[in-house]
Amino acid sequence: MTFWAPNINIFRDPRWGRGQETPGEDPLLVGKYAVAYVRGIQGDSFEGGKLKNGNLKASACCKHYTAHDLDNWNGVTRYIFDAKVSRQDLADTYQPPFRACVEEGQASGIMCAYNRVNGVPSCADYDLLTLTARQQWGFQGYIASDCDAVGIIHDQQGYAKEPEDAVADVLKAGMDVNCGSYLRKYTKSAVAKKKVSEVDIDRALENLFTIRMRLRLFDGDPRKLEFGNIDPTGVCSQTHLNLALEAARSSIVLLKNDDALLPFLKTKTKSLAVIGPNANTSERFLGNYEGFPCNKITILEAIERYNISSTKYHQGCNFVNCTAASVYEAVEIAKQADYVILVVGLDQTSEREKHDRLDLGLPGFQENLVKSVAEAAKRPLVLVLLCGGPVDVSFAKENPKIGSILWAGYPGESGGIAVAETLFGDNNPGGKLPVTWYPKDFTKVPMTDMRMRADPSTGYPGRTYRFYNGPKVFEFGYGLSYTNYSYYFISVSRDNLLLSHENAIKKSSSARFVSVSDVGKESCDSMIFSAQVRVNNDGEMAGKHPVLLFVRSKNGGNNGRPWKQLVGFESVSLNAGKSAEVEFVVNPCEHFSYADVDGLMVIEEGTLYLIVGEEEHPVNVVF
Template identity: 50%
Template sequence: MSHCKPWKWSLSFIFILSFLFTSTISTNQELQFPCKPPQHNSYPFCDTSLPIQARAESLVSFLTLEEKIKQLSDNASSILRLGIPAYEWWSESLHGIAKNGPGINFNGTISSATSFPQVILTTASFNRSLWRSIASAIAVEARAMYNVGQAGLTFWAPNVNIFRDPRWGRGQETPGEDPMVASVYAVEYVRGFQGGSVLASAHADTDKSILTSDDDDAELMLSACCKHVTAYDLEDWGSFTRYNFNAVITNQDFEDTYQPPFRSCVEQGKASCLMCSYNAVNGIPACAREDLLQRTRVEWGFKGYIASDCDAVATIYEYQKYSRSPEDAVADALGAGMDINCGTYLLRHTQSALEQGKVQEKDIDRALVNLFSVLIRLGLFDGDPKKGKFGKLGPKDVCTLKHRELALEAAKEGIVLLKNNDKFLPLAKRSISSLAIIGPLANQTELGGGYTGIPCEPRSIVDGMQRYVKKTTYASGCVDVSCATKAGFSEALSVAKESELVVIVVGLDLSQETEDHDRRSLLLPGYQTDLVNSIASVSKKPVILVLTGGGPLDVSFAKEDPRIASILWIGYPGETGGKALAEILFGDHNPGGRLPVTWYPESFTKVPMSDMNMRADTSRGYPGRTYRFYTGERVYGFGYGLSYSKFSYKLLSAPPTTLSLLSTGSTELDSFSKRARRSAYGINHVQIDDMKHYCDSLRFPFEILVTNNGEMEGGHVVMLFSGSPKVLERSGRSPEKQLIGFERIETVPYVGVKVRMMVDPCEDLSIVNEDGKRVLALGNHSLMIMQQYGEDFELRHIVSIIL
């Protein structure tokens, strides 16, 4: 979702409508909620005994054409004669209730909400249960805000696009570069947010059946929206903007990289909303691609509504030049399967599109049934929401101690230790007489990144350090993050010289990477590198370097410099980030975060950001993208992250060294195997579609014992990878390695922890061919564990499986 829009007057119009809506609701108590007795509860759509679809169709049948059109905007108009109030669809909840979007306001009883770490840092924890717990906590606060009239029930999060290019300004909002990780995150967020599992334990009288149901028509606590379908990962680069960009994607990349998170979001997460993106996909704007949008319903079983990104319908005509008129753009979007337009384009052009015969009323009815079905599932047409299952939630449930502790835990689990020469960290408590904190972000409390609300109790990094060292001195060094001058260097050098120990905080903020703004360089902005080197040259001891921001940075200079003892990446850690960092530096928490993205060298900026190909192409000097296909040098690799402890692995349950496709004894599968086709790579394979009924019989457990060989307890992430037959790897069309499983465990010194993962060959050992079909190659497959050796990581071969 976007709050930066190409038509600013249109955005203003939305907010004017929102203001009028809020004013109307506050002065007209009769329209607080639909189906209010005694005047408006006798309609069939208020009958809770009827199926959701029937209720939605009934409601649409009562509407005039003019009323229908006024429901096609994010700011849906009231229908006075039916007792239906206006409704604002646009609220945001990426990593806490955000200020973006007119559906949220902090000017009432609730003036703040818990600010969790930005998604990219939370993902670095590789902790599924943490991801779901955060989503559930956000849901509790969102529903509480709805109950006091400060939020809607439909939220446009999560962002599960792949972080394909390190320069992307919105990569910070995503779960990273790996499609499997992004898929898992999508499922956990949606299930936690729509079902509110935290609420089940917090309120014993809550009907828990609604919190765990897999039914697409089940009641919802809130509605989550997976965005942006699809291949959206460019804001402003060269002559391209997100509004005019045409993402040219191969069938292979489409199926094995760009689409998996959205498919999982629907099939496993049961998301009630999808959002189509600004960009075109292979020449057709995403919001006008019928094959793209209808596939979600026909193949994936999606039951929900499809929203456009804000003014994305307008871009079909105005920027993409795909349609010949505004009316054609409306017809293209509605015909493709989009249901609601964030913006006013449909409000202004649908009537004329109808008059010109380009839109049929049945297309509008279909869209409205999808929209009202979600609102009915949310209980909006069941009477007074305050008397419902979630009516007890209110201000007492926002910014709770439990939620702030969860935010702290998320920051601590996500922070990544990138360098720790000679075990410089953790620092000894009470042994440091004076500490200098230097950097333009060190004393800032706004460390949440994009889509942040108003935090409950924001604290800076300086605040966090002062809990451990009373004599803590601060100097900014740079006026701001862009660090365009060296005006503050002298003060910083003076402070550094006088202190026993120095922590330098540099990196990125929203002036460098954000919506509508991509980076041009992977280096530290401005004179930040000079600041670090200058401080390191005068410090009494080696310095500690702390990096902020969501995008990868080329800090090769610091990686190799012995004057810089330790490097930590803290992303955008949210309101508890200062405390989290201090606890790690002083040994109250053992770092265990892992990078969810590859950190590339500055030379990668020569690669056109507009090139959507994932796989390397040596014929044109193209190095590929992400850990799965990139062939160049790395500053730090995907999955990199040190700990204060060392861990060893022991295989407990060896998988079979040979898996026969005939093991089921099925004559039908025997037939599939005998007609396994020979691919262009010179290797036999079987299409997964031919095997889908037999995949379960091929699954096997993988079990290892992980032992913490250090003196500190702490979390540890186990990462299991698969490798394809070598002939496929050499072709460059198959990933060299592919993450197929991960598990975060808690360990204590010298005690082993069993980790068990199930391996599904059809999913985990298969690849996508050039036709976009998933196939299982016959031959020698590898299972590998990522293991630390010194301060480097390598994939340790565990076992080979012959298919």
């Protein structure tokens, strides 16, 4: 079986309809996700290197290669969009997840995207498919087009003069199979017109049949092979149900919790009002490209399992887009309850494949509903957000009558249970935001502008936490807990890094630097060091959360340098009053470098700071 996932495009713009499919905006995070996803699908171990004789359980396919993060915005579709991407941004933002997918994950498939990159259709780009993926990264697998992506090269983009030219362009570039009918219709005539040779066709067939062999499709009765006993009954096994619940629990992010409003005390909560268009539906949990859930339990139904004396519900809006709100009815219910839970957000009518958002606010009259209910409630209310992309909830963040905010994303079939458990303290939220939450004014930035770096001369603010210099609603990596954690650097095995490559030292207007390629792999490996961090749970509740290690430069944000960037993350579970030590492996050539204007990864001389929580530790890079 070939499995056309994961989607590992960077969540560059908060309006992207398919951002909900991706792990976030940070290239290192997305790359780590890609590697784990691919290894799991293909039957490898978590650490890798355990595939038997190269055989695959299933074939994973990393998509959409590359710089693909616009579906349909202001009349610009993914089919015709030409992504203008600098070599600098390509090198340290758009390409790293795909490189990790190939080099570390050993993915057996890549899907080339609809869009063009700097004028060339992705599926017809020899540099991307052959020179980079196959020759530079060592990719050994098949390359598929996105569905009908070959046809649009002629039919919509006008890049190819004839259908046969489109066929020739993609086969010569290194693509192997077309999702669609264009190759079936026009390959024979392309050969007859001498636009493509049989050598290119043979290469494609070899790549395709090699994957089929690795899947053991020619090894006899599949029921007698290693994975021949997998059947649908395993989908809803208790192990898988437990995993779905754990994933939902871990992904919930607590964005606000004034005066420790949450968790509710089960014995002292006598009445609840549950209001909102996302409160009594489980359909919202699934996002897009969803499967069939084993169980369907809404947030309201999960709350009712806690046997609160009185729980009253009102939908609040006619639909999630809330073109009409029943404010009076919702307010009357809220007035009668000890506590109010409002469940709002987005759904697939607002964000999905082929549909990007035009604004970053809550849809329709949702914000008015929230404000009206908050004003009427006896106590500050709890706001629960279901949405894939970020929304500007500054009004709620700043309103003292809204005490708590939970973001649950699209949490899967167990989302209702996980949210209810979080409300009542059976789950201590520990999730961190994988994307920056921007204010509504960010929509003034054209979604078609692919630049990552800020441009102060024009007021362009940049994108993602690494380069964005504007106001934020919430930052990447933000997330609260019902307990309090503190962090301390125990030891850093290197405080000084000596790069003794005199012939490789170059100068810019502000600093000296060396290219990572000039340093070389042996020297890079010799500089790897460890940073040990002690994590204390200083509160009164057990909790689990990821510890994030960043690095920043004192010159961050200048001349194309990131403000800061992620070095690693480790999940820690701690009982109240307990501590643990976490070790991070730091590779300066990877974690301290950034791309220059030519797309070369460079390391600057100077002081860098490792950051965890509020703690910093300096590391000096010396030439």
